Amino acid sequence: MSRSLTGGRPGARSRGWLGALPLLAFFALVFGVPAAALAAGAFTAQGRPSLDNLALSLRGGYLTALLGSVKLSAVVALAGAVLGTFLAHAVVTSRFRLLREAVLTASGVLANFGGVPLAFFWIATLGNSGVVSGLVGLPSGSLYTFWGLAVVYLYFSIPLMVLAMAPALDGLRPQWREAAANNGATAWHYWRYVGLPVLAPAMLGGVVLLFGSAFSAYATANAMVGTVVPLVTLKIAAALTGDVLIGYENIALALSLDMIVVAGLVMAIYLPLQRRTSRWLH
């Protein structure tokens, strides 16, 4: 690439930093300051530096909530990944163009449909006075449980997985299948040795994406289960809004730090994979 006019001129580099300066300054103020406040608060108890908050946030009810969130997100991520991949495969190989377009558009809408409206949808359907729960004789309160929450979360997780997998599945060449069949491979052989290895990075990336979105979801759970199912986001909100003793805000900050560590570990798997999958999209 030529560096003649813009790249090599003296002062060009400083102009580059000038263009980025507003973003950098904004980021330092709006993201950096809260992050620093969070870290400082998490390590402060009764005005002194201490590890008490963190220790407390990993004990008893708080630990149960954190593990509950991790478990729910893992269940949703795995189930959503498997079901979403099946649906994406059915869509990509479908002969009907119209059906294909319709499912992909619907996925775009539903993947962005979450929060409180999603909870109300399911309460109207399978809640205690829901339309369908009366028809199938569902026991009262079954929606407001761990598994009920998982079923609701899949409503945005499966479409998200379809959107993540459709380009990768489109990249599977029919010639690979023909070549495998010519060499005597069965359908199982084809998927085991050709299809899945090619799709693996995209699938793992999708699993992480689903885990992250389920892990940080708060509005849906809050509107649906309140505090029936222990989740870390609900505990943080309870500690923040002060319906517990004063001085517990720092527990909220410590719990937030725990969440960020979990999310950070998961993202550390995702980002390198994302770069690898993008190779298959071209």
Next chain:
Amino acid sequence: MAALTGLEPVAAAPARAPRARVWRGAVFLVAGLYFLVPLGASLWYTLHSPAAGVSFAPYAELLTAEGFARSLLLSLGLAAATIAVVLLLALPAMLAARLFAPRLRPVLEVLCTLPLVVPPITFVAGLATSLRTGTEVLAPTPFWATIIAVQDPGFPVVLVLAYVVLVLPFVYRSLDAGLRTMDVRTLVEAARNLGASWPYVLFRVVVPNLRSALASASFLTLALVLGEYTVASLLGYEPFAVWIVTVSGSRGQLSVAVSILSLLIIWLLLLAVSTVFGRERKS
């Protein structure tokens, strides 16, 4: 991708085809049930009640409910402000990194993916703490008025700031994908050599080439801001998503009607964006 479906019967043994079709049909049936039943049930729930029979009353009530217009307008205003701020911050920075300072690119990439690692609720925990401390610390200085003005319930600027951070990863990705499809350096150098000013280059050369990327970034921002509940409710403001909950306490049918409306809004937004895409592809 017509080639994929067209070639398949050649590759596959004739006996396999019906089985694949049955399999696909089953997948579509199950998915259709799972995704359409809640939709239909919610619609029925809003239209039918044992006492009144079938009526459209909840929808009529919705449009006249106290706070409906105010909260929706607040959400739309916040979304517009967020889109303007995030694009004005991100686009110059990304262009500058591409044109003048390649070493800036990894820095931007890391900064713009950091918010993905931070769940919104933890971000709001840090934000609430720093706002509280900030108000105390800045009380004797002239900045006190600023930090109070930022939290004005009429138009909470602090929400715009928070939303800009939350959408930054998505906006960065769409713009990055858009910038990849064109040779920015050559375009800008050609325009500059012909005597175009910098604002002219930005708005008449770069932006038109980025139209679809800007459209998808705006759609994602709009969808996120309209549905955002966590940050707004924990900071104590009442845009659309929070108002839905306030209203639902008393009237169940009304809240489901609002939910259907918000699904419709997202669908219309996506439709609008995809028409922009489609028109571009044809021309």
